[in-house]
Amino acid sequence: MHGKQRHEKKTDTMEKLQELLTGMRYGTLELTVHDGRVVQIERRERVRINA
Numbered sequence: 001m002h003g004k005q006r007h008e009k010k011t012d013t014m015e016k017l018q019e020l021l022t023g024m025r026y027g028t029l030e031l032t033v034h035d036g037r038v039v040q041i042e043r044r045e046r047v048r049i050n051a
Contacts, residue, residue: 013038 020029020043032040 009037016041 017029020041024043024045026048027043027045030042030044031038032042
């Protein structure tokens with residue numbers, strides 16, 4: 001992969017992470033990495049209810 005393509009992929013990944021984090025108050029993001037590249041992102045969000 002060329003340098004420019006690699007930079008675009010990193011930028012796309014970072015933008016996606018920012019998008020998934022926006023508005024999240026409680027939860028986790030799990031990254032799956034293969035051969036040094038992020039191939040999957042899982043988002044689990046918790047909803048806290050005050051009793």
